[in-house]
Amino acid sequence: MSTDNRMLTMAEALREAMGIAMDERPEVFILGEDIGIYGGAFGVTGDLYHRFSPERVIDTPISELGIVGAAVGAALSGMRPIVEIQFSDFTAQAMDQIANQAAKIHFMLGGALHVPLVLRTPQGSGTGAAAQHSQNLETWFANVPGLKVVVPSNPADAKGLLLSAIDDPNPVIFLEHKLLYKIPGRDPVPEGAIRIPLGVSKVVREGKDLTLVATGIMVNKSFEVAEKLAAEGISITLIDPRTISPLDMNPIFESVEKTGRLLVVQEGPSHGGFINEVIARVSESSSFGSLIAPIKRLAGMNIPIPYAPQLEKAAVPQIEDIEVAARELVKSWR
Amino acid sequence: MTVERLLMGHPLSSPDHARHALLYMYRIRKFEEAVEDLFGRGMMHGTMHLSIGQEAGPTGMCLALKLEDQITSTHRGHGHCIAKGADLTRMMAELLGKEIGYCGGRGGSMHIADAETGNLGANGVVGGGIPIAVGAALASKLQKKGTVAVSFFGDGAMNEGAFHEAANLAAIWKLPVILFCENNKYGMSSSTETAFAIDRLADRGLGYGIPGVTVDGNDVVAVYEACEAAVARARNGEGPTLIETVTYRWKGHSRSDKNLYRTKEEIEEWKHLDPIPNFISKVLAAGILNQEEIDAIAKMAQDQIIEAVNNAAQAKSAVPDGLLEAVFKAVSA
Ligand SMILES: Cc1ncc(C[n+]2csc(CCOP(=O)(O)OP(=O)(O)O)c2C)c(N)n1
Ligand SMILES: [Mg+2]
Numbered sequence: 002m003s004t005d006n007r008m009l010t011m012a013e014a015l016r017e018a019m020g021i022a023m024d025e026r027p028e029v030f031i032l033g034e035d036i037g038i039y040g041g042a043f044g045v046t047g048d049l050y051h052r053f054s055p056e057r058v059i060d061t062p063i064s065e066l067g068i069v070g071a072a073v074g075a076a077l078s079g080m081r082p083i084v085e086i087q088f089s090d091f092t093a094q095a096m097d098q099i100a101n102q103a104a105k106i107h108f109m110l111g112g113a114l115h116v117p118l119v120l121r122t123p124q125g126s127g128t129g130a131a132a133q134h135s136q137n138l139e140t141w142f143a144n145v146p147g148l149k150v151v152v153p154s155n156p157a158d159a160k161g162l163l164l165s166a167i168d169d170p171n172p173v174i175f176l177e178h179k180l181l182y183k184i185p186g187r188d189p190v191p192e193g194a195i196r197i198p199l200g201v202s203k204v205v206r207e208g209k210d211l212t213l214v215a216t217g218i219m220v221n222k223s224f225e226v227a228e229k230l231a232a233e234g235i236s237i238t239l240i241d242p243r244t245i246s247p248l249d250m251n252p253i254f255e256s257v258e259k260t261g262r263l264l265v266v267q268e269g270p271s272h273g274g275f276i277n278e279v280i281a282r283v284s285e286s287s288s289f290g291s292l293i294a295p296i297k298r299l300a301g302m303n304i305p306i307p308y309a310p311q312l313e314k315a316a317v318p319q320i321e322d323i324e325v326a327a328r329e330l331v332k333s334w335r
Numbered sequence: 336m337t338v339e340r341l342l343m344g345h346p347l348s349s350p351d352h353a354r355h356a357l358l359y360m361y362r363i364r365k366f367e368e369a370v371e372d373l374f375g376r377g378m379m380h381g382t383m384h385l386s387i388g389q390e391a392g393p394t395g396m397c398l399a400l401k402l403e404d405q406i407t408s409t410h411r412g413h414g415h416c417i418a419k420g421a422d423l424t425r426m427m428a429e430l431l432g433k434e435i436g437y438c439g440g441r442g443g444s445m446h447i448a449d450a451e452t453g454n455l456g457a458n459g460v461v462g463g464g465i466p467i468a469v470g471a472a473l474a475s476k477l478q479k480k481g482t483v484a485v486s487f488f489g490d491g492a493m494n495e496g497a498f499h500e501a502a503n504l505a506a507i508w509k510l511p512v513i514l515f516c517e518n519n520k521y522g523m524s525s526s527t528e529t530a531f532a533i534d535r536l537a538d539r540g541l542g543y544g545i546p547g548v549t550v551d552g553n554d555v556v557a558v559y560e561a562c563e564a565a566v567a568r569a570r571n572g573e574g575p576t577l578i579e580t581v582t583y584r585w586k587g588h589s590r591s592d593k594n595l596y597r598t599k600e601e602i603e604e605w606k607h608l609d610p611i612p613n614f615i616s617k618v619l620a621a622g623i624l625n626q627e628e629i630d631a632i633a634k635m636a637q638d639q640i641i642e643a644v645n646n647a648a649q650a651k652s653a654v655p656d657g658l659l660e661a662v663f664k665a666v667s668a
Contacts (some may be wrong), residue, residue, distance in 0.1 A: 038596045039524035062494035062530035063461050063522050091460065094495070129381030131443045133459030304658050308443030309432025310380055315655035 007192065008185040012045045013176065014156035015121070018163040019046070020082060021194050026081060029167060031060040032068055033085030043123055044086045046286030049087055052088055065094035069120065073172075074104050078120040081167060087288055089124035089138045089176060098131055103172040104147030104297060116174045119163070125178040125218060125268055126317050132305035135313070137269035139216060143246045143278070144175045149173040150246040154220035155186035158243055161197030168173050178268075187224075202249040205255070210331045212256040215266040216245060219318065226323045235331045245275055250279040253279065255287040261293035262330050268317050271300035294334030297326055341402050341417065341420045341452075343561070346555055346614070353623045354632055356398060356555050359389040360611050361449045361636030363414040364433045366423065367586075369640050370430060370444075373433070374590060378648075379430055382410040383441050385495070388553075391610035392517050393418035393489070396485060396578075397557025399566045405453040405471045405484045407464030410445045411584070412457030412516075420452040422641035433650040440653030441661070453482075460487060462495030463524070465514065471500045472512035472575075485513045491522020493539060494530055500636040502543045502577070505519075511569035516575045517552060519584045524596040540577035552580025553610040556617060615656070 009017070022029045036046040037060035050058040061068045065086055072082035085091050092099060099120065107115045126135040142150045149171055153159035159177070191297045205220065206227055212235040215223040220241045227237040242248055257263050263283060264278040280296050283289055299318040306316050355448035367387045373379040386393075389411075397418035400406075415424060416426060421437070430435030430444050437447045444610055448456035455471060458464040468486030475482045492498055505512045518536050520527055527536065532631040540547030548565070550557045558580055565576035583605035594602070618624050624632075 013583075037522045037524070039592075040595075042523075042591075060525055060529065062525060063491040064494045064496070066496050067494075094460075094497075131381070131441075131442065131446055131459060133445070135465075225340060302659060304662050305441075306436070307441040307655075307658065308446070309440035309653045312440060312653055312655045312658065315658065328591065 002161050005175045007189045008192040009156045009157045010185055011153070011159050011184050012043060012047070012182040013146045014075070014160040014190045015045050015163055015177065016047050016049060016111040017190070018160045018167070019049060020052065022167040023057060023162060026102065026196065028079060029081045029083065030059065031059040031085065032036065034063055034071060034087050035063055036060060036098055043179060045182065046085065064092050064132060066098060070100040070102070072118050073098050073116055076107070077114050078117045081117050083119045083121060086120060086122040086136050090133050090136050090137065092120070092122060099148070099174070101174070102143045104145045106170065108147060110291060111141070113118065115170045117165045117170045119173040119175055120172070121177060123179045123182070124176050126306045126313055127182060127315065129308060129310060131308040135306035137268065137301065139176060139269070139272065140176055140269050140275045142176070143275045147172070150245050151175045152217045153177065153243065154181070154217055154241050155188065156187045158203070159189045160190055161195055162197045162199065162243060164194060165199050168196070173199070176217065180218055181221070192194035197243050200247045200249050201244070201275065202240055202252045204243045204252050205239040205241050206237065206240045208260070210235050210260055211237045211262045211264060211327055212240065212260045213237050213264045213266065213327065214242065214253055214276070215239045216242060216275065217268060219266040219268055220237065221328055222318070223321055226261045226327055228279055229324065230327060233328070235328065238324045240293060248278065250282050253283065253284055257283055257288040258291040262334060263292065263296045264299070264327055264330055265296070266299045266318055266323055266324050267301070269301050270303045271298065272303045274300050276300060294330055296320045297325060299326055341397070343398060346398060347560055347617065347621055347623060347649070350623050353518040354617045356394055357611070357614060357618070357629065357632045358636055359397070359418055361407065361424070361553065361633050362639060363390040363394070363417050365415060365636050366426070367403055369447060369644050370426070371586070373510065373644070380432070382589045383444055384413040384589050385490065385586040386411050386584065388609070389517060389519060389582045391454070391555040391558055391614070392580045392582055392617045393487065394554040396515055396562045397649060398559050399562040400483065400485065400491040403453055403480070403482050405455055405467040405468070405482060407455045407471070407484070407486045407494070407561060408457040409464065409487055409489060410457065410459055410461070410547050411489065412445070412447065412487070415446050416449065416457065419653060421447070421449045421454065421455050423639055424646040425461055425587045427643045427647035428650050430654050431647050433647055435650045436653070440513050452613065461596040462497035465492065466501040466504070466562045467499050469505045469510060469512055472505065472510035473508060475511055476497060476508070483511045483513065483556065483566050489522060490518040490520065490527050490528055490532065490536060494534055500579070502540070502545060502575070506543045506545050508574060509574035511572070512575045513569060514564045514575060516577065516579045517582055518579050519582050521584070521588070522598070523588045526596065535579070537579035544576050545577050547577040547579065549576070549579045549581065552582030553608050553613055555614050561636055
């Protein structure tokens with residue numbers, strides 16, 4: 002199969018990355034709930050259980066704290082575990098091991114030990130699974146020094162970033178949006194072990210009127226908006242940070258200096274949210290002087306995600322909301 | 336034919352009791368069948384966890400409870416909710432995202448709670464309800480209310496830390512709580528054989544100083560008898576009991592389950608152990624009800640579910656107004 006027409010879904014791309022890493026390094030293994038015969042609650046591990054062995058694709062009991070802790074211990078002892086937590090909401094069960102243990106060990110112990118661990122987990126709303134199965138938790142993890150946090154928005158990035166996350170000697174939280182698993186991306190997924198470094202923001206598309214920074218699924222929604230508004234003569238630069246911690250601000254500064262307008266979009270609640278960090282850094286930088294419009298942000302409402310579809314939709318930014326905000330910002334500030 | 340909303344007592348102790356037990360098991364069965372049908376026809380959204388095959392557990396347990404006694408429930412919670420006496424229309428309306436639903440359309444299948452019948456809520460988090468039931472029992476003890484709290488949870492939940500911490504608190508504080516484990520042999524795709532190194536899950540009680548009882552979870556009489564004894568212990572201040580009911584879920588874990596982890600034969604075997612005919616044969620053998628009366632009960636349950644679906648379908652959909660104001664209860668002056 003030729004490299005330039007491989008349109009994989011994100012689930013397939015992630016599976017491919019894990020397969021490559023497991024072929025490359027015997028110390029890579031996966032553990033999580035229902036990742037074996039079942040193939041993962043969202044089908045991400047798929048056939049890996051059959052391709053490798055039950056010892057390298059380990060089905061666990063429902064014990065999030067235990068399995069993340071076991072992964073930390075294995076990571077300290079020469080292995081490179083990839084933990085799948087079935088829904089990001091249940092990282093709450095494992096938060097001690099994530100935030101108090103994995104994140105702190107290298108620094109706190111004076112560099113004596115380190116934790117090469119990847120924790121992959123699906124997040125986000127849109128499935129009608131209500132408040133305890135729908136959260137976007139980017140902000141939680143971004144606020145813990147010692148964790149790297151990756152939020153892929155498309156299959157090609159997901160594959161390259163996951164390979165780098167597995168190589169990384171530090172704990173990496175890899176947050177995958179459920180609604181993106183089954184859809185192919187806009188770009189083909191390169192064959193082989195092509196890595197994308199963590200901590201490099203991506204300019205998805207360039208324009209001169211507005212800088213739009215979005216994370217995860219909001220990148221996809223924003224892209225649609227940018228394409229649509231291009232027809233109206235509004236040209237948008239869309240930036241996907243991809244790694245929200247550490248955060249690469251340079252392309253954002255450069256773009257703001259060109260466009261003079263900034264719109265930031267995230268799915269999670271606005272209060273204390275990650276995007277506020279982007280706004281703060283622009284505000285503190287010399288690019289701030291280039292702004293000709295107030296900065297605008299769109300985020301989830303400060304509520305738990307409701308069940309009924311008509312309520313759930315209202316809780317997070319939709320394409321129409323982004324469209325209205327982007328047009329407003331460009332039209333009202335000249 | 337009248338059936339009281341909540342009746343207590345042995346399911347074979349009178350025609351009313353037998354009727355009640357049967358009606359509630361049928362209600363659960365037919366409710367779940369209606370939910371499956373609505374999903375299949377694209378009229379319901381989200382996910383669903385059906386308890387078909389497990390009706391005897393909650394029915395037997397709730398026959399031993401008073402209205403004021405409390406329960407916490409699970410993602411597979413429709414049966415617990417119905418057995419405790421919830422209104423079928425409001426349940427169905429919740430699943431359809433309607434304003435009159437138990438949660439106003441904000442919670443859905445996994446979060447139905449009903450303060451009136453002592454249902455502190457279903458839970459989307461495996462094990463989440465166990466410490467909460469222990470807390471309800473603590474409140475009962477502190478306030479000398481004499482009520483009992485029951486936590487329903489699955490075999491899978493027993494491997495969450497929450498179970499272990501809660502069990503120990505219940506034991507050391509001698510709380511009036513019943514830890515009711517519905518062992519349906521699987522937590523999603525992981526079987527109890529792979530997820531446990533013991534055969535009898537009730538043995539877990541031993542390590543905490545809690546008596547552990549294992550019963551046939553498809554026999555409503557056996558379940559009731561174990562529960563009645565556990566409730567008596569709890570009300571006497573003798574502390575918690577761990578009850579393990581051995582049962583089986585006929586349907587997949589949720590909508591997306593392809594049942595790759597178990598055989599068709601196993602599923603068929605368990606369908607022969609259907610809790611409803613199991614109880615009917617006991618009732619007939621004891622001469623408590625005749626076949627005609629039994630058929631009437633099945634029909635009554637079916638009619639009640641049809642009515643609930645119709646009422647719920649016609650009700651007003653929830654609207655996204657006032658969501659922000661709904662996050663906190665207002666502080667009273
Ligand atoms: C803390 C947590 N981990 C994982 C899940 C995903 N999940 C939902 S139900 C379930 C299986 C539960 O098994 P069990 O407790 O035996 O209940 P059953 O489904 O058999 O009724 C899993 C893994 C969850 N909801 N919460
Ligand atoms: Mg189970």
